Amino acid sequence: NAGVTQTPKFQVLKTGQSMTLQCAQDMNHNSMYWYRQDPGMGLRLIYYSASEGTTDKGEVPNGYNVSRLNKREFSLRLESAAPSQTSVYFCASRSQDWSHEQYFGPGTRLTVT
């Protein structure tokens, strides 16, 4: 099992450029998440998708859009990148059982210059 995969692993963008971060899970989970991790701030939720066809804003959604393409895939788009979006981005999916354990991808390190 691959678990949760993310592409790309690293990306450098210029201010104003756009890009899409890809995420896929092979565990048949309903819920998927996008987080950003900044030094000293832990993980902050950007968007989540409770099930295929639904998406909801998290704590820091401004400047981002998401698409739940199907049950497996959940992408994050930056339409016009800003230096404040320099961060490490993690995708996660949540188990179906009542413990709600989350499984994380390896992350994408994004730098916006």
Added chain:
Amino acid sequence: GDSVTQMEGPVTLSEEAFLTINCTYTATGYPSLFWYVQYPGEGLQLLLKATKADDKGSNKGFEATYRKETTSFHLEKGSVQVSDSAVYFCAPGGGFKTIFGAGTRLFVKA
């Protein structure tokens, strides 16, 4: 809203020392409680969990007990190793969202 407070780091210990990382939370209802660990350059992975009051989660020598009366879930290990150097996140989880603490970085010296 729900929140979690965990011990600020970094924590620096010598090998074989005792580790405690404190975690307290506020949440509606009785969430499951998790400790996640992040090794350098990797994503988070589950270290241990407890799903109801008085449950003890354990893994790799780490333990934490779900204390409903004090809303705490402190992480302990009796004898740390250099390989335990990582960032540790306390996380109450319920519903569709899990709240992550800011993380505590642990350095273990040989």
